[in-house]
Amino acid sequence: MSDNHLPTAELQALDAAHHMHPFTDSAELARKGARIITSAKGVWLTDSDGEVILDAMAGLWCVNIGYGRQELVDVAARQMLQLPFYNTFFQTSTVPAIMLAKRLAELAPGDLNHVFFNGSGSDSNDTNLRMVRHYWAAKGQPERSIVISRWNGYHGSTMGAASLGGMKGMHAQGGLPIPGIVHIDQPDWWSEGGDMTPEDFGLERARQLETKILELGADKVAAFIAEPVQGAGGVIVPPVTYWPEIQRICKQYGILLIADEVITGFGRTGNWFGCQTMGFTPDIMTCAKGITSGYIPLGASIVSDEIFNTLDAADEFAHGYTYAGHPVACAVALENLRLLDEDGIVERAGSEIAPYLKEKWESLTDHPLVGEAKIVGLMGSIALTPNKATRAKFASPTGTVGYYCRERCFANNLVMRHVGDRMIISPPLIITKAEIDILIDRARLSLDETLAYLNAEGLNVSA
Numbered sequence: 347m348s349d350n351h352l353p354t355a356e357l358q359a360l361d362a363a364h365h366m367h368p369f370t371d372s373a374e375l376a377r378k379g380a381r382i383i384t385s386a387k388g389v390w391l392t393d394s395d396g397e398v399i400l401d402a403m404a405g406l407w408c409v410n411i412g413y414g415r416q417e418l419v420d421v422a423a424r425q426m427l428q429l430p431f432y433n434t435f436f437q438t439s440t441v442p443a444i445m446l447a448k449r450l451a452e453l454a455p456g457d458l459n460h461v462f463f464n465g466s467g468s469d470s471n472d473t474n475l476r477m478v479r480h481y482w483a484a485k486g487q488p489e490r491s492i493v494i495s496r497w498n499g500y501h502g503s504t505m506g507a508a509s510l511g512g513m514k515g516m517h518a519q520g521g522l523p524i525p526g527i528v529h530i531d532q533p534d535w536w537s538e539g540g541d542m543t544p545e546d547f548g549l550e551r552a553r554q555l556e557t558k559i560l561e562l563g564a565d566k567v568a569a570f571i572a573e574p575v576q577g578a579g580g581v582i583v584p585p586v587t588y589w590p591e592i593q594r595i596c597k598q599y600g601i602l603l604i605a606d607e608v609i610t611g612f613g614r615t616g617n618w619f620g621c622q623t624m625g626f627t628p629d630i631m632t633c634a635k636g637i638t639s640g641y642i643p644l645g646a647s648i649v650s651d652e653i654f655n656t657l658d659a660a661d662e663f664a665h666g667y668t669y670a671g672h673p674v675a676c677a678v679a680l681e682n683l684r685l686l687d688e689d690g691i692v693e694r695a696g697s698e699i700a701p702y703l704k705e706k707w708e709s710l711t712d713h714p715l716v717g718e719a720k721i722v723g724l725m726g727s728i729a730l731t732p733n734k735a736t737r738a739k740f741a742s743p744t745g746t747v748g749y750y751c752r753e754r755c756f757a758n759n760l761v762m763r764h765v766g767d768r769m770i771i772s773p774p775l776i777i778t779k780a781e782i783d784i785l786i787d788r789a790r791l792s793l794d795e796t797l798a799y800l801n802a803e804g805l806n807v808s809a
């Protein structure tokens with residue numbers, strides 16, 4: 347398939363001329379030329395030059411089932427022929443939307459039994475933001491409208507979702523955050539934990555939520571939103587003390603807890619949902635990405651009986667997207683969930699692949715550049731540092747070393763992302779042990795090349 351297109355240089359020139367990329371320095375990309383991915387199978391990508399690349403990021407954290415599953419293609423084709431679209435606004439419904447909602451209610455923990463469909467993770471979080479405010483208004487407490495979230499959290503790119511997120515670079519563009527959203531600090535022990543033990547630090551960061559609630563007044567706070575494990579922030583795995591304390595605080599003050607499971611859902615952490623792995627039960631879950639393994643866009647907000655019943659008794663929720671419950675997307679999601687379940691993919695990821703990957707991933711800490719290795723299920727990160735003992739940052743601007751390492755990985759046909767000076771992975775759940783060995787070999791080679799470069803350039807120094 348890699349020869350059935352224009353030459354790479356021509357594609358790159360057209361890409362630079364007409365295609366605007368998200369989160370990309372377009373001038374730099376135009377200089378280098380995009381790497382153009384033309385096909386994929388399992389965990390392997392093929393580019394327009396015929397190079398074969400190990401995708402340790404599952405696309406963008408989403409291709410949980412791996413590339414090239416014919417079953418998903420067949421279901422999409424059949425559904426498009428039978429009913430490519432119908433809306434769910436005006437007292438109509440479709441079979442795929444009904445069956446997917448039922449399946450999600452079965453899989454979701456606790457009494458999360460009701461599904462509002464959206465088009466993506468971002469607009470699922472916009473739905474959640476409006477829904478929790480509508481919920482409190484319906485309960486006669488409209489002043490309960492503030493949502494608390496975290497610095498360096500990621501919840502998407504729409505006005506609402508980017509405001510819920512805690513990415514300062516995103517807030518700096520377009521006048522964000524919108525009013526009524528307040529941030530507390532993240533549980534990143536490696537870079538912010540100082541002299542505390544991880545356990546004490548986890549408690550301290552969780553109790554910032556309590557402090558913030560008391561400062562604002564509990565009667566003003568609608569909800570707290572967080573990722574069970576931060577993804578885009580650098581795969582920050584919170585200390586074990588963190589989530590139980592967050593749950594306690596939300597319960598004590600009657601604050602709704604929203605788990606943004608866009609990455610952590612559908613097997614990523616070794617269970618169906620990240621909240622199960624981290625030991626808490628939310629009132630709302632945000633889903634997208636792995637829900638369809640990225641084969642087609644879909645988002646969902648899964649909510650508790652209490653929220654549903656309250657909204658059910660209130661005025662209609664004046665909110666919805668044209669493609670809510672899109673029949674083709676829902677049919678593909680259903681088939682994806684069936685395969686993740688019946689092929690034992692989620693089960694095997696948790697019981698067999700995750701422990702193997704953990705052992706290999708943590709072995710990277712013997713490399714001179716690697717300070718800590720964190721991993722939960724099939725999402726992991728390593729912190730690069732010039733001095734492990736002091737957990738030092740590099741003297742170069744944050745991300746310089748990480749970007750260099752990422753470039754070495756890409757040159758060595760491994761997709762491993764960097765967030766600042768952390769390197770992160772999130773491979774398809776179907777990755778084999780042999781493929782994990784290749785991943786680790788290529789990561790080591792890239793780390794060696796990075797270290798050699800830093801030493802040669804005098805950059806392996808602490809800030």
Ligand SMILES: *Cc1c(COP(=O)(O)O)cnc(C)c1O
Nearest residue numbers: 466467468500501502606608609
């Ligand atoms: C990717 C992501 C989103 C946004 O999803 P989109 O489909 O890109 O809009 C929201 N939350 C988390 C945790 C994500 O990782």
